[in-house]
Amino acid sequence: MKELPPRVQQPLHAYLRDHARTRGDATACLWYGQALSWAELDRASDAFAARLQALGVAKGEPVVLFLNNCPQYLVAHFGIQKIGAIVCPSGPLNKEHELAYQVNDLKARVIVAAAPLMPVVRKVQAESALAHVFVVHYADLLPAEPTLDLPAELAAERMAERSVPDGCEDFFAVMKAVATPQPVAIDMDDIALMTYTSGTTGLPKGAMLSYGNALYKTRAAADCNGVGPDDVLLSIAPLYHIAGMLMGVNVPVLSGAASVLMHRFDPRTALQAIDRYNVSWWYSIAPMNVACMQVPDIARFDLSSLKMNPVTSFGIAFTESLAAQWRSHANHCSSFEAAYGLSETHTCDTYTPHEAPRWGTQGVPVPGVTIRIIDTETQADMPVGEVGEIVLTSAGSFKGYWNKPEATAATLRNGWVHTGDMGKLDADGYLTFIGRFKEMIKVSGYSVFPEEVETILIKHPAVAQAAVVAQPDPEKGEVVKAFIVRKPGAALEADALVAWARENMASYKAPRTVSFIDALPTTGAGKVLRRLLK
Template sequence: MDSVKPWLRHYPVEVASTYEYPKHNVARLLIDSAHTYPEKPALHFMGKTLSYKEVLDAAYRFAGGLRELGINRGDRVAIMLPNCPTAVIAYFGTLMLGAVVVQTNPLYKERELAYQLADSGSTVIITLDLLYGRVANVQDKTNLKHVIVTSIKDYLPFPKNILYPLKLRKDGIKITIPYSETVRSYKELLQKSVPVSLCADVEPEQDIALLQYTGGTTGISKGVMLTHYNLVANAYQCKYWFYQTRTGEERFLGALPCFHVFGLTVLLNQSMLTAGMLILIPKFEVDEILATIARLKPTVFPGAPTMYIGLIHHPRAEAYELSSINVCISGSAPLPLEVQERFELLTGGRLIEGYGLTEASPVTHANPIWGYRKIGTIGTPLPDTEARVVDPDSGEEMPLGQIGELTIRGPQVMKGYWNRPEDTASTLREGWLYTGDMATMDEDGYFTIVDRKKDMIIAGGYNIYPREIEEVLFEHPAIQEAVAVGVPDSYRGETVKAFIVLKPGADLVERDLEEWCRKRLAAYKIPRQVEFRDSLPKTIVGKVLRRQLLEEEAERNDKGT
């Protein structure tokens, strides 16, 4: 077995290679912790704390309210909320009924929102009063029968709940909700609902708990069907990897959005499973994050590289007490070595790089937190997770160290794509998930992501992987962020273009950057074009939108600029 799975010999002794995972409704993660630790703090939101007993009672009430609206097992309920208590309560309340959660990004424009709601067949949506107008404008293009409206002030402590509407008025924001039989107030729904202890019996390996839409950064967004078993298994896999978890004691800094599958698993599901306190941050702002860490002393801080970059470059970061941070797992994008080293020096905690994708609930790989880690790799597969590097065309396994497509098999791998059998068949083959990511595996079973298959640049017949270039750019002392893409070139087919954000106060000219790269990269990999920018377009979790950069580039070329 060890020759097939060389990573097993590097597992910490506290982590087994295989486990039995519970087969039950995801809602039991909350229910079980609330029964064991009813008075423990479950959620903290902008100064207000809710106990496990209070969150469970509200979730039961929400489930009862949905049932009165005619929602049954298998029906889709969209949740369009930032990190706030209502988002957690609606999530578990929906699952208690056996209904399917459809996580919807609050930043979606009307076109994106209409597409997702129509594609999923959602009949109910819960959203913020601030976002209601957007929902109302697309409702006739969807199957929506009911809109439930909540507000940030619903869970603000006194006097913030009084001051919040005043601030909106001061900012010129006027909200008028036309409440009716089809537009309901969240607070009234809960008040009128009778809390009933219910948790629908489900077929965990077949019944869908979550329709999570892929970000659409590489094309049309698809609904990923994640079952109750997928989500529960991945929550437990993460818990076993974080084997020093102190049940009932951990504090999770919820800066990642829970409507994204990374935040959903490593924050929401993980904190409920371990009876931790989830500190909900509705919007990532560096000053607020530093103050929150110093004040509330979170122990676990999952994030994206851009979050850690923002913190280490804050001019007063060292003035804050950040030593409570014990464990951080970075995902969504490559983690530069400099960022990892500086963040660990700043906090004294461990920052490890991991890997996952929506189609795998999402976590599949991570470096050991307290064991043998390899900087620059995504680590090893989690327990019960198999991984191979294969030829993307033939499916044949590649030799050690050779680049191929990363494929994964495990209990966290999706059921398939919603209403897309052809896409499912091309992505799931003989039980293996073809990730679309190009990777290598070394002799110890540690994997390194080279790049997205679709992001590979072919210049003059050479295969060029953007991440290799970006690592060199990140090492430059003047560069804060960088991304490399392939742009059309009449001679070479494609050529490398780098988009760069400089550190505050730094200065760099293209000629000096070329000299830097020439000493570190083969000539054909050196960026032939460089564009300095104030910022890069990103998803909500900090993944650079390469497609948007390429679209902007194509538009400029069309205009002849």
């Protein structure tokens, strides 16, 4: 694709209003069998927007979202943006110190929090500027008879007594009110979203993204992957994460496609959803596909409706053989590596051309994105096929880090985002992501990229997942240490894996030591947190 199809240059919530006006009864979101129409989503987000204005929330003010996937997340997201305030997601896995850091960094006055997370909010509130808490009950919008298996925590919440803590406001009551916000003039360069980077280096930083950034990258994600109003999307990836937000919040609103929303991933429920609702498009993370294929009676589910499945290689690499294995179950499905991207660019900087996938790469730049590979010392462009730092520029580039001018200047230079990622471009423009510079391991002067070693280790028949980190060594400076999750029922000893690794990769890349663990530490989106293994 050489250029994106033209679309109206307006904030995404204006597309929501358009759908509400022209096809208001059509389904926007399905939540375990309960449908929310475009008109209902528009009215509910209007009501929340009006309530925020009544509280004095003004254009440019951060509002924190602290909850897992649910329809109320969509209502809050678009309600905040309708008045020009800033959506600030905080991962629901965050504990007290992590939430406190973000809330205090933002000086946030308002938070929308799930009822089960209120104990964390209460610990933070007294030492922060938080003055108003909206409480979300996940069970409020569940149907009387769910059509899909409920996660245990949602089933328990349905049975529990519903209460709103003292000093808090009931989000459900607010969204059910009839109210319209006062119009706010919004420019496409205004800040719409503040997504905090995962903090792989230093403290997390709030990347400021505009309405224009969001529209451009949503167009890229939808149009490069052929999403249209007749599609049915499966939304499982966390909505608070930039990729899950792009695919689960933004793409449906731009395209008008219905979205089957799940609270969290469960392999059997994912298969149920594809079967029951004729899901045609699913953005997944590679371990999700693997888990689905391990469901014993997968053959009883009709997956023939699934046509498109972009996959992100977090935890394990999504290979051609895995794609073929998945296609044996979903026989009309084209699955491929989804994209390369980062929070600072609203992700989706590349896409895989479906007619010409190049396995092991992250695809080619989406129209409007320019990618260079540079020498970090000289800043000169590297030759084709040579590894260097990935730098890029596009209409998706962020506006800077919230209140961190020095960090902004280091990352955003003359319109180019310096990613800190290592990669290479081939002669046809396909990008291969190699790893983070700061995670590179130096063994006797040799550069070892963790992702390369991990990709080889998971080829071992007994290895389910692998992560490697640097271990200090008095002779070599650093050596490779591997953390391994065995496949269920597999027998594997450390010495045997080290010997296998030496036969399958250069000796300096092979792990010196191996530790077996039950699970790798990951973000809510499935990204391995190597820093927690050191």
